[in-house]
Amino acid sequence: MRRREFLAAAGAAALPAPAQRRRPNIVLILADDLGYGDLGCYGQRRFETPNLDRLAAEGVRFTQAYAGSTVCAPSRCALETGLHTGHARVRGNRYPDQPLAAQDLTVAKLLRQAGYRTGLFGKWSLGGLGTTGYPLRQGYEEFFGYFSQTHAHNYYPEHLLDNEQAYLLRGNFGAKRTEYAHDLFTERVLRFLEKSDERPFFLYVAYTIPHANNEWGRDTGDGMEVPDYGPYAGRDWPKPEKGFAAMIWRMDRDIGRILAKLGERGLAENTLVVFSSDNGPHQEGGHRADFFQSSGPLRGIKRDLYEGGIRVPTLAWWPGTIRPAQVSDHVWAFWDFLATCAELAGVAPPAGTDGISIVPALTGGRQSQHEYLYWEFHERGFHQAARSGSWKAVRFGRRRPIELYNLEEDLGEKHNIAARHPPVVRQMEEILEAARTESPDWPVRETPSG
Numbered sequence: 001m002r003r004r005e006f007l008a009a010a011g012a013a014a015l016p017a018p019a020q021r022r023r024p025n026i027v028l029i030l031a032d033d034l035g036y037g038d039l040g041c042y043g044q045r046r047f048e049t050p051n052l053d054r055l056a057a058e059g060v061r062f063t064q065a066y067a068g069s070t071v072c073a074p075s076r077c078a079l080e081t082g083l084h085t086g087h088a089r090v091r092g093n094r095y096p097d098q099p100l101a102a103q104d105l106t107v108a109k110l111l112r113q114a115g116y117r118t119g120l121f122g123k124w125s126l127g128g129l130g131t132t133g134y135p136l137r138q139g140y141e142e143f144f145g146y147f148s149q150t151h152a153h154n155y156y157p158e159h160l161l162d163n164e165q166a167y168l169l170r171g172n173f174g175a176k177r178t179e180y181a182h183d184l185f186t187e188r189v190l191r192f193l194e195k196s197d198e199r200p201f202f203l204y205v206a207y208t209i210p211h212a213n214n215e216w217g218r219d220t221g222d223g224m225e226v227p228d229y230g231p232y233a234g235r236d237w238p239k240p241e242k243g244f245a246a247m248i249w250r251m252d253r254d255i256g257r258i259l260a261k262l263g264e265r266g267l268a269e270n271t272l273v274v275f276s277s278d279n280g281p282h283q284e285g286g287h288r289a290d291f292f293q294s295s296g297p298l299r300g301i302k303r304d305l306y307e308g309g310i311r312v313p314t315l316a317w318w319p320g321t322i323r324p325a326q327v328s329d330h331v332w333a334f335w336d337f338l339a340t341c342a343e344l345a346g347v348a349p350p351a352g353t354d355g356i357s358i359v360p361a362l363t364g365g366r367q368s369q370h371e372y373l374y375w376e377f378h379e380r381g382f383h384q385a386a387r388s389g390s391w392k393a394v395r396f397g398r399r400r401p402i403e404l405y406n407l408e409e410d411l412g413e414k415h416n417i418a419a420r421h422p423p424v425v426r427q428m429e430e431i432l433e434a435a436r437t438e439s440p441d442w443p444v445r446e447t448p449s450g
Contacts, residue, residue: 042061061326067276069092071379073090074090079337081353085374086374097125116201118202129161143161155213156169182254194265213285224285271318280309305377323364393429394413405417
């Protein structure tokens with residue numbers, strides 16, 4: 001199967017202006033390293049997420065939604081390009097960021113070609129200033145955020161990027177730490193929503209919360225940077241855990257402000273809001289993933305291809321269109337987002353991607369299903385995973401045996417039943433081989449033994 005590359009205009013023939021006005025606005029809010037068990041509506045009881053729980057109460061909560069990868073950059077690449085990590089350009093984290101190419105199709109390119117106003121605020125990870133992957137060259141009209149993925153680990157940076165200009169945060173010069181980047185992102189988001197424009201909009205809010213500042217954590221053991229501990233200041237918890245809970249509380253508060261602004265502007269009933277996380281929970285910066293049971297009932301954390309590393313909390317809210325208080329077990333993944341946006345925008349879905357629109361799952365229609373989902377991971381050798389129906393396969397190298405789990409019976413992936421199901425193992429081996437194309441940027445390096 002050849003490498004997939006797309007022109008920006010692929011499949012994006014815009015509708016006439018009267019039809020454009022009827023198309024929904026789309027708001028994507030992405031957390032960073034938020035685990036499946038880190039929201040109240042997914043079972044978290046030690047800290048509160050009232051505004052995100054409201055999205056679940058008034059919309060749909062997905063129980064089987066998957067990130068594009070188990071780490072940041074490839075997960076975001078799958079989200080933007082509609083390609084899983086067996087076909088995507090970016091299949092792992094790199095420093096500096098590996099950029100998207102000029103010919104790659106992104107959600108923002110597709111929607112902008114279809115007549116949408118586009119804005120991105122926060123973390124990008126798919127190409128820095130001066131590269132073909134920079135947000136302003138990948139379909140975004142407006143960008144305010146970090147210089148790179150590594151830069152995004154700092155919640156008190158001395159500068160950010162405002163389109164293509166440096167934006168100085170003088171309150172963070174030297175030893176000062178008075179300008180919290182995520183507060184600034186939220187303010188820019190609210191300004192974006194206040195603008196008068198006849199076009200529908202695509203707004204991508206890419207918070208880094210609750211990612212750790214790893215550099216800060218190496219120095220102090222507390223890499224969970226937040227202005228204050230909020231309602232958790234008095235808890236008898238280690239400082240990193242107070243910071244972790246306070247970061248999520250702060251993000252939840254600001255999401256409430258975004259929802260309120262949509263209501264004030266009369267936009268709520270014509271706006272789809274999707275919330276998710278780019279991968280499973282981290283264990284960095286002094287934080288322990290098991291302190292709050294961040295993976296919920298799932299096995300694994302960030303950098304694992306077990307469910308805890310890739311199954312993520314995902315909510316969708318669209319008053320008047322999505323029926324409230326739904327719980328959906330539809331199995332889908334980040335690479336479905338591009339096809340979903342194409343359908344919402346009223347344009348032909350681009351050919352050659354790996355995604356299937358989930359609009360029917362949102363609106364109560366008949367939903368198509370994936371034959372399988374696929375992931376690969378390159379940081380620790382070559383790891384693969386695939387899901388087909390209730391079967392889940394994990395393999396730690398092409399020459400290694402497959403681990404096989406039945407997720408319907410064993411959600412926590414505790415019992416490897418490969419020896420009992422040879423035909424299923426052969427089927428999953430075929431998927432793991434057929435689901436990917438070779439990439440010169442990401443050659444297969446066999447996982448070390450031991």
